[in-house]
Amino acid sequence: MKDCNEIKNLLNEYLDGEIKEISAVRKHLESCADCSGAFERLKEERRLVQKAFIKGEVSAYFNKKLIEKIQKNTKPGFNFSSAPLKFTYALAIILTVIGLFLFFFSPLKDKVVTPGPSKQVLVYFTKGEHMEVENIFASNNLTEEEVLINLFEDH
Amino acid sequence: MAQNLTDQLIENIQEREIIKKILGGDLGLFEKVVDEYKGRIYNFSLNILYNKEDAEEVALEVFYRFYKELKNFKCSCKILTYLYQIAKNLCVDFLRKKKIKEVDLDAVKDMLKSNDTPEENYIKGEERRAVLLALGSLEDAYRQALILRDMEGFSYKEISGILKENLNTVKTRIKRAREKVSLQIKKMMGSDNNERL
Numbered sequence: 188m189k190d191c192n193e194i195k196n197l198l199n200e201y202l203d204g205e206i207k208e209i210s211a212v213r214k215h216l217e218s219c220a221d222c223s224g225a226f227e228r229l230k231e232e233r234r235l236v237q238k239a240f241i242k243g244e245v246s247a248y249f250n251k252k253l254i255e256k257i258q259k260n261t262k263p264g265f266n267f268s269s270a271p272l273k274f275t276y277a278l279a280i281i282l283t284v285i286g287l288f289l290f291f292f293s294p295l296k297d298k299v300v301t302p303g304p305s306k307q308v309l310v311y312f313t314k315g316e317h318m319e320v321e322n323i324f325a326s327n328n329l330t331e332e333e334v335l336i337n338l339f340e341d342h
Numbered sequence: 343m344a345q346n347l348t349d350q351l352i353e354n355i356q357e358r359e360i361i362k363k364i365l366g367g368d369l370g371l372f373e374k375v376v377d378e379y380k381g382r383i384y385n386f387s388l389n390i391l392y393n394k395e396d397a398e399e400v401a402l403e404v405f406y407r408f409y410k411e412l413k414n415f416k417c418s419c420k421i422l423t424y425l426y427q428i429a430k431n432l433c434v435d436f437l438r439k440k441k442i443k444e445v446d447l448d449a450v451k452d453m454l455k456s457n458d459t460p461e462e463n464y465i466k467g468e469e470r471r472a473v474l475l476a477l478g479s480l481e482d483a484y485r486q487a488l489i490l491r492d493m494e495g496f497s498y499k500e501i502s503g504i505l506k507e508n509l510n511t512v513k514t515r516i517k518r519a520r521e522k523v524s525l526q527i528k529k530m531m532g533s534d535n536n537e538r539l
Contacts, residue, residue, distance in 0.1 A: 199517045203491065205498050232524050233492055239473035240493045245384045245398055250373055256406050257369075 189215060194222050198229055357421050365412055376405050379422055382494065383429050389489050390433040392478065400436055404428045419503050426494075426504040430486060437482065469531070476526030484519035491516050 189197075189208075194215045200206040216223045364372045383404050388397035407428055408421075415424070477485060483505075490501045502512045 199520060200498075200513065203498065203516070205513075228524075229520070232520065232527065235469065235473045235527070236477065236488065236520075236523060237492050239470050239477060240385070240489065241388050241392075241474070242385050243388055243394060243397075245380050245401060249380060249398065249402065250376060253376060253402055253405055254369070254373070256402070257409055260406075260410075 191215075191219060191222050194219070195225055198222075198226050202226070202229055202233065353420070360421070361412060361415055364409070372409060375421065379425055380405065382422070383425055386426065386429055386489060386494065387433055389477070389493065390482065390485065391436065396436060400429065400432045403432055407432075423500060423503050426490070427506070430504060433486075434482065472527050472530035473523070475530065476523040479526055480519055480522055484515050484522065487512060487515040488519040488523070 189211060194212060197206055197208070197212055201209070201212045206212060216226055360371060360375065364375070380401060384397055384401040387400040387404075388394065391397050391400065404425055408425060419427075477488070480488070486505060487501060490496045490504060491498075496504065498509055498512050498516075501516075502509050505512065507515075
């Protein structure tokens with residue numbers, strides 16, 4: 188049997204429905220005017236507190252500001268869980284591997300492109316320890332990349 | 343707020359699906375989540391900070407961080423609980439940055455003016471003012487617990503999850519917050535109103 192002090196200590200939990208000994212508290216309140224009065228005051232004060240809380244609404248452009256902030260600061264490419272992006276990254280890796288393969292095993296590996304006299308482009312290739320001129324291009328309009336492409340096509 | 347286990351499991355699965363879809367790029371679904379919860383997060387922040395612009399700034403940041411951190415979302419709690427956790431931390435940081443140690447009670451009084459109709463203000467002005475000032479005078483930790491309980495209706499267990507405090511601490515804070523508010527109300531209203539209460 189709980190005394191008034193114990194009951195008063197449980198009134199907050201009883202009010203909030205967080206108590207196991209509901210029937211024990213209820214029975215005591217039915218027969219004790221002092222504790223019952225304390226409970227009524229607690230209920231009334233809670234009602235006043237609930238009415239006093241300030242309630243408002245966000246501005247009409249809240250969502251717009253939020254989406255703008257997300258789009259400004261979030262880089263979609265870093266969303267690793269996105270399927271199209273996974274495909275893009277996989278493709279980039281494959282192309283890098285192919286590129287590295289061509290770089291290391293390409294017949295162009297041993298070629299050196301250098302500007303020669305009279306705006307000609309000289310291409311050397313290594314043969315043992317020597318470098319010999321393989322091709323000479325008139326280079327007025329040819330870029331180094333175009334020279335290399337021509338060489339690649341030859342091979 | 344009490345749910346049976348089946349309802350909880352269903353809600354949990356539904357929330358996991360929502361998160362998965364948002365991570366997949368469904369911004370429209372994210373906006374629906376925002377629309378569902380922005381009011382509650384805003385009002386929670388408003389009753390901590392007592393400033394509409396600051397509360398909106400915090401609410402915006404809550405949802406931005408929620409979106410940004412979503413791929414790391416490992417919380418076994420509900421989305422709403424997670425949002426409140428972020429809101430609580432941001433409010434604390436906000437007050438710390440602004441070096442606000444005590445609530446500006448003038449700001450609290452201003453909030454009263456903007457929310458009440460002239461009639462409400464006249465009839466219940468003094469009473470509501472006393473309660474609001476009493477709430478404003480509480481320490482942040484007590485006020486947070488009371489807001490989550492009496493305004494938001496969370497259970498003690500849910501409040502414990504949001505505030506990351508144990509259950510006994512939550513019970514004590516709510517009890518003490520109510521005692522302090524009661525004492526303040528009695529001081530402000532005087533003995534006449536004490537009888538009425």
